[in-house]
Amino acid sequence: MTSPLPERIGVTVIGGFLGAGKTTLVNHLIRTSFRRLGVIVNEFGTAGVDGQLIQALTDDVQELTAGCLCCTGREDLLRALVHLAHRAHQDGAPPNHVLIELSGVADPVPVLHTLLDPMVRGVFRLRSLVAVADARFLTRTLADHPEAALQLAYATTVVLNKTDLVPPAALEAAADTVGALNPLARVLHAEHGHVDAPALLDTAGFDADWTPPPVQTRHTPGLKTVTLEADRPLSARGWHDLIGRIAGRPGQVLRVKGHVSLAGQGTRLLLHAVRDVITVDRTEEKQNGRSRVVMIGRDLDAQEERAAFAQAMDAPRALILPRRAAPAGGRGVRR
Ligand SMILES: Nc1nc2c(ncn2[C@@H]2O[C@H](COP(=O)(O)OP(=O)(O)OP(=O)(O)O)[C@@H](O)[C@H]2O)c(=O)[nH]1
Numbered sequence: 225m226t227s228p229l230p231e232r233i234g235v236t237v238i239g240g241f242l243g244a245g246k247t248t249l250v251n252h253l254i255r256t257s258f259r260r261l262g263v264i265v266n267e268f269g270t271a272g273v274d275g276q277l278i279q280a281l282t283d284d285v286q287e288l289t290a291g292c293l294c295c296t297g298r299e300d301l302l303r304a305l306v307h308l309a310h311r312a313h314q315d316g317a318p319p320n321h322v323l324i325e326l327s328g329v330a331d332p333v334p335v336l337h338t339l340l341d342p343m344v345r346g347v348f349r350l351r352s353l354v355a356v357a358d359a360r361f362l363t364r365t366l367a368d369h370p371e372a373a374l375q376l377a378y379a380t381t382v383v384l385n386k387t388d389l390v391p392p393a394a395l396e397a398a399a400d401t402v403g404a405l406n407p408l409a410r411v412l413h414a415e416h417g418h419v420d421a422p423a424l425l426d427t428a429g430f431d432a433d434w435t436p437p438p439v440q441t442r443h444t445p446g447l448k449t450v451t452l453e454a455d456r457p458l459s460a461r462g463w464h465d466l467i468g469r470i471a472g473r474p475g476q477v478l479r480v481k482g483h484v485s486l487a488g489q490g491t492r493l494l495l496h497a498v499r500d501v502i503t504v505d506r507t508e509e510k511q512n513g514r515s516r517v518v519m520i521g522r523d524l525d526a527q528e529e530r531a532a533f534a535q536a537m538d539a540p541r542a543l544i545l546p547r548r549a550a551p552a553g554g555r556g557v558r559r
Contacts, residue, residue, distance in 0.1 A: 242328030243498030380429025462536025
């Protein structure tokens with residue numbers, strides 16, 4: 225008698241532009257889906273900030289930081305998938321679903337091609353492609369960044385996120401924009417990625433014979449990533465200068481994220497900036513003097529950014545920040 229074929233592992237691909245809320249959604253799904261999730265995270269920046277934020281919740285995380293998955297080819301993704309499947313053999317408890325978080329500038333189509341390869345299909349089953357969209361910046365993002373339209377156009381589900389940051393009329397307009405780009409997508413509204421996990425993960429968005437279209441990936445011109453690192457705390461004045469340099473260039477600095485040690489603070493801070501929406505959360509990690517911040521933007525001059533960051537460590541003076549401790553990726557204190 226032959227043993228039954230093992231159930232294929234479901235895969236949900238999560239895309240969406242820089243800072244839209246992909247990691248927040250992934251963390252919500254890990255917390256609420258009550259299933260064993262494997263996670264593959266691809267970041268545009270070289271420092272794996274997202275992986276660190278997700279790692280706090282699950283061990284099954286594979287980080288791909290060598291570049292955008294749509295451009296680096298399929299080997300990295302295949303290796304990560306094989307690793308997750310193999311790990312399942314090792315400890316006998318396979319992930320029953322895999323989430324692939326794409327980088328914020330990724331074209332999802334090459335990734336879909338890889339997942340629909342007959343060899344991959346034998347083990348994994350592509351369930352759906354989710355695009356997370358920032359309701360507040362949707363119009364501007366679509367106007368400025370060609371990859372954002374692609375992410376929405378191929379999605380089977382669009383999570384229109386950050387509904388707390390827009391009035392109802394603007395939310396309706398954003399939903400109309402999504403509907404015009406992709407009338408077939410299911411649109412879910414969310415605050416901090418709070419969607420019904422089973423409803424999102426169990427939906428089969430692709431027919432068995434669906435074939436992705438041929439690819440012609442287009443990226444925002446001049447997009448660069450700079451990693452800023454320090455091994456002594458930032459001064460209060462330096463911190464204000466850093467925030468000023470981010471907030472003052474919303475069209476150029478598109479995304480900033482990382483952990484910061486600030487003089488006079490007992491714990492490290494988690495800094496997020498999406499254009500000029502900046503949040504700072506205390507973490508539970510002791511302040512150790514070290515900071516690592518990834519900055520993504522157009523035509524960034526790495527030398528200039530690093531020089532400005534180095535100055536941020538001068539003139540130690542304490543800064544008063546809110547007392548609240550927040551989990552990594554949690555809701556922030558908006559300036
Ligand atoms: N106000 C508000 N903030 C949110 C919401 N969802 C996410 N954020 C915040 O937006 C910022 C970016 O969220 P992430 O989940 O890191 O976004 P991302 O798409 O993974 O970012 P990248 O990987 O850099 O492209 C963080 O500060 C989040 O806390 C939301 O619904 N409302």
